[in-house]
Amino acid sequence: MDTTQLLKGVLDLAVLAVLDGEDGYGYDVVRRLRAAGLEDVGDASVYGTLRRLYAAGHLTSYVVPSVEGPHRKYYGLNASGRAELTTSTKTWTGFADTMAALLAGEQVAA
Template sequence: MDTTQLLKGVLDLAVLAVLDGEDGYGYDVVRRLRAAGLEEVGDASVYGTLRRLYAAGHLTSYVVPSAEGPHRKYYGLNVSGRAQLEMATKTWHGFADTMAALLQTDPEVAA
């Protein structure tokens, strides 16, 4: 099944959630998301999302040279990012609730 479309607008939230509490660099964020269950997420999508969130002012960024590979660009939530995370979480829950209700309403449950 194609979760691609479901991810739309939610990847931002997922990335923010994953960065909450602990900064991370792109490659690592991808791994965390996959470990969390979003196994089909493309790396380019994550990098793009990080850049977008950074451009929107929700993330701080700093480069850390690595001894075992190329440099790593770390991202972390700032105040705006934390607020965004909270807001997006609420929006998501509201949306999920609406959908849950919609999916329950129709069954020929004889309800």
């Protein structure tokens, strides 16, 4: 099964989860997702997701000037983002449990 297809459905949740721990800038989020095991995550997907979540009002953003590198735009969760993370986590957990039970049942039936 192609994990990139699965990723599409949960990328919002993954990005919210990453930012819940610590604010991050675009490429930093990509790197943390990959480090967490989502190695196939695309840069454009993460950037697009960040912008969409920001436009939807779930994220705050602020620019941190840098002496040596480029200025970095950090994103963080606001109240709306945290609420979204809670809701999505419940949805995902329920879905994952259902899938786990389904797959377990099939294996038993097989």
